[in-house]
Amino acid sequence: MEPVESRVAESLQQPAERAPAPPGEPPRRLTGRLPLPRLLGAALTGLLLYLAFPPVDLPPLAVPAVAGLVLLCRGQALRIGALV
Numbered sequence: 001m002e003p004v005e006s007r008v009a010e011s012l013q014q015p016a017e018r019a020p021a022p023p024g025e026p027p028r029r030l031t032g033r034l035p036l037p038r039l040l041g042a043a044l045t046g047l048l049l050y051l052a053f054p055p056v057d058l059p060p061l062a063v064p065a066v067a068g069l070v071l072l073c074r075g076q077a078l079r080i081g082a083l084v
Contacts, residue, residue, distance in 0.1 A: 035076075035084070038076075038084050042069065045068040045072070048061045072084050
């Protein structure tokens with residue numbers, strides 16, 4: 001088979017170029033929004049895990065803590081999942 005030339009194939013082979021920043025302005029960084037509700041949920045599940053082990057020792061709280069953490073990380077990008 002012969003290789004197929006197309007604009008899509010050419011665009012995938014070349015790295016994307018960003019437009020340069022206007023003179024006198026610092027370059028813009030791509031920043032995302034901080035997932036605050038997920039971070040608060042992660043803090044809550046961490047608290048539940050703390051309560052599940054000694055010295056408090058409430059083992060039934062470990063199940064909802066781990067389940068909540070799994071649900072918080074489900075479907076997230078690797079960076080956000082690691083943050084949570």
